[in-house]
Amino acid sequence: MLELKKITKTFPGVKALSEVSVNFIEGEIHAILGENGAGKSTLMKIICGIYQATSGQVVLDGEELHLHNYNDAVKHHISIVNQEINLIPEASIAENICLDKLSRFTKAGFVDWNKVNKTAQKYMDMVGLKINPTIKVRHLSAAHKQQIQIAKALSTEAKVLMLDEPTSSLTQYEADILFDIMRDLKKKGIIMIFVSHKLDEVMEISDKVTVFRDGCLVGTELTKDIDQKKIVRMMIGREFNMDYKGRLDADNHSVAFKAEGISSNVYGFHDLGFEVRKGEILGFYGLVGSGRTELIRTTLGIDPKSAGKTYLNGEEIKLSSFSKALHKYRIGYVTENRKEEGLFLDNSISMNVSMNSLDKFYVSTRIPFILTRREKENSKKYVDELEIKAPKITTKAGSLSGGNQQKVSIAKWLSAQCDVIIFDEPTVGVDIGAKSYIHDLIWNLAKKQQKAVILISSDMNEIIALSRRMLIFKDNKIVAELKGEDFFAQSAKMISEKIGEFFV
């Protein structure tokens, strides 16, 4: 039995987990659920030694563990299978499985490949993989690679096996094979911890469900005793801790931006559309990979679209590249991953803020010479306005906290004076203070400055607090539209119950 006793984990400024106690039992598939930032991944990282708990104990079979890194966890037979495939494509299956213990198969510096292949075969049998272990990994399908990852995890004689969204890159058929393997491993008495966003899967495969919210454990239930509706309610239906911000009343305003018939071969969705009015905040709710971000990226021309029309203030516009969307039509997009896609971490705050509005600092429209004095004044203005906490505007963006980084990445688009702004998961990984600040900011953009705002989020409360109309995304489709100022004035509990219906 793996017992977690009162685990607390704090990062500077954020409490990621608070006093979490949960037991994982042999021969059980235990699903862990929660919204982004609820604390699931922090918990997984503590179990496998990547993070150390601030307080509390991890006890495996009666012995308290003090893990300093992942290798320590492996020594205690704890293994994790990550969402991403971490295999060496140019090495054979057997080599990949035995890579971390190759020294055991070595005599006088030479590897005994026969022995390696035999050992690998043993674990491949456990996951029902019937292929030649000498084949190179790069020839295999995603599903086979995932099976190899599991075989590799098992080869540590794992007692505890964590699976972090293992089906995210698999087809339904491939996922079914994976579930058969999991049921098989269950019989062998392995403790399995399963993280997934897909509720259908959780209902199908798990024995127990534990739900997290804001770093706290909401509850643990036997899967057979609950339904998806109840899970959704546990995930999102807390007492509302954000104020109802009021009415936007944008129904009579003119449509600022409209997209129709958007199709993508890359992401495989067809004929999706939406419109957003001036002074409106349109919510896009759905889980990661449900098509919300993909629709926006395709619409704006970041990824290729196979069909679709876009309109700005009623006139048709061609969004063939994002460069056009920004410079010609003033459409802004605050990206989901600020570190990878939003910020220039090695550059100064000033440079980041002014990045998209350099033409504002020209001597004149005829002389495209950037006056750095104007640029600095502009950056200073937004740093003050958004209360970005930094020693100087020349400080590197990478050295700021999550919340302040996000503010910089928003300031960039405000400085570019966009009329249509899309926020993609604007509060992931930011602390509570910055979160409520960013919420006020988004609200004011719509209410006071009459901007057209689209808010993409998997945080239900965020959308309920800010938007007065929302589209619900599931499996690359828009499954519902909820609207009405009065509807959003209801209690959060009622709203989330209503939303939960669409996920059943």
Place this chain on the structure above:
Amino acid sequence: MNSKNEKKSFRIIMRDFFLQSYSSSIVAIILLVLIFSIGTDSFLTQYNLYNLSRTAAVYGFIAGAQLMVAVIGGMNLAVGSVGALSCVVLGISLQNLGLPIPIAIIITLAVGAICGYINGFLTVKLRLSGFIITLAMSFIYDGIALGVSHGYPYQIPDAFASLGRAKLGITSGLFIMMLVFVIALAIFFKNTKFGRDILATGGNQQAAKLSGIRTNAITISCNVLSCIIASLAAILWCSRTASATSSTGEDWMLYSFAVCAIGGISLSGGNFTGIGFFCGAWILTMIRNGLTMLNVDVYFEQAFLGAIILLAVSVEAIRTRVAEKIK
């Protein structure tokens, strides 16, 4: 009391100076001048300085070619080969075709631009690293240069050679050109949108794309600029040495990296300091010149050069780490 305050402000000035990325190269220049002028009689003579300034200028342009791709995190292994090809093109234009000097220069630069376009286009379209593409292309450019010229040097008219020998007061025309070049680069990267877009692309290509920057176009442009500058360096080289041969540029690629590295230009892209870059070219030239004057065995010169470059980049690495802590 008063003197204490002054002392403190002096410390702050020194601290701010050492926080700048060019500080180690300025210190290096001062040290080198001291060592060479104490160690030899002929280092600090007017003639030597004039000579130095001409060589440093040409190295400045050679390194400029590497710089244009280094700022987007790329590299151009064909700097020298484009130089060689340019020399041959220039030689043919002037000697065989007897074209006027300005026309010959324009043709040479155009050939450079074409080479750069090919490099950039292939890098973007094949989605391969600049390393592979420019490595392959460097053999092709070299081969063409050698094949066309059969290794024979071309005659350069005196009028052309006198460009490279022009004296302006105590310094050379070439040096003034380099100064203008570095200042233009500094303004380009600081005050123009194009320059900023280039630095952004080098800093974070994904983010640049999502800031509306056409990163593929930037990659191609930088490769074109890189090879044009390499051609320009070749033209200056020919006028400096008064000959045009296909063997020009054999050692350019390594020196171009060396100047960038010494000058504190990150080879992973995203930054540029004019002062550092300028100092880089001077340090390299001074070391080569100074070692000769100190009567270092010519055959060992490379080893000393390498050791000094290693020293320079280690000092810079340590400085950066300390600076990060202080900040």
